[in-house]
Amino acid sequence: MKHTLLQRFQKVVERIEALPTPKKPVLLAVSKKHSADSVRSLFEAGQRCFGESYAQEAVEKMSQLSDLDVVWHFIGPIQSNKTKIIASHFDWVQSVDRLKILQRLDRQRPADSQPIQLLLQLKVGNEDSKSGASVEDILIMYEAAKCLSHVEVRGLMCIPPPSQDFHQQCRYFDEAxxxxxxxNKTDAKFDVLSMGMSADMEAAAASGSTMVRIGTDIFGARV
Incomplete structure (x- = not known):
């Protein structure tokens, strides 16, 4: 199983390297619902950034992997009652879509920790089931974060509606x-654009993505 995991991981790395863009996006390996042993195997193969969507599951995994310098990203929908555990354990949060969540993460980040790095989730397309904020609300959160001490807004994340059409995928990503x-033109630290998954990585890279989130193509189907 470890051999198969590493083979899939290498194929994804090669796919990223083959993207026709001068700067290749960073790979975030989405490890939700997969074992700590799998994360350890990928870490040993050179992967550093891992994405999780379920806070309690992630914290258990972090405990098992405390000897590794993993960079943990929270990428799932955020409920208010989960902000404390997220603020206490994660390095990055990619799915901030409400001012209330932004403020809670700031307030609940341990004072002796580095500021948590945040991406604001922009809603693209008209898919009701997807989370995300409007452009107006993104700008409100971005300005509000300037007055907060324990968070730092680093960019945007989006999850577009599914499409098999490359040009439609690009249109969604272009919104973000x-x-x-x-x-970014006025804030050089606003430098991360997380968009693109297994099915639309090429369109995301063509549209300026700096980070792609890949799960199934690395880990296989979730159990």
């Missing part, structure tokens, strides 16, 4: 890129 570029 336009806003990202607008803010």
């Amino acid at each position: 890129f336009q806003l990202f570029q607008k803010i």
Whole structure:
């Protein structure tokens, strides 16, 4: 099983290297619902950034892997009653879509920890089931974060509606890129655009993604 995992991981790495963009996006390995042993195997193969969507499951995994310098990203929907555990354990949070969540993460981040790195989740397309904030609300959260001490907004994340059409995928991603570029022009620290998964990585990279989130193509189907 470890051999198969490493083979899939290598194929994803090669796929990223083959992207026709001068700067390749960073790979976030989405390890939710997969074992700590699998994360350890990928860490030993050179992967450092891992994404989790379930806070309690992730904390248990972190405990088992405390000897490793893993960079943990929370990428799932955030409930108010989970902000304390997320703020206490994660290095990055990619799915901030409400001002209330932003403020709670700041307030609940341990004072002796480095500021938590945040991405604001932009809603693209018209899919009701997906989380995400409007452009207006993104800008409100971005400005509000300037007055907070324990969070640092580093960019945007988006999850577009599924599409098999490359040009439609690009249109969705371009919505996020336009806003990202607008803010980045005046704030060099706003430098991460997390978009693209297994089925649309190429379109995301063509549209300016700096980070892709890959789960199934690395770990296989979740159990």
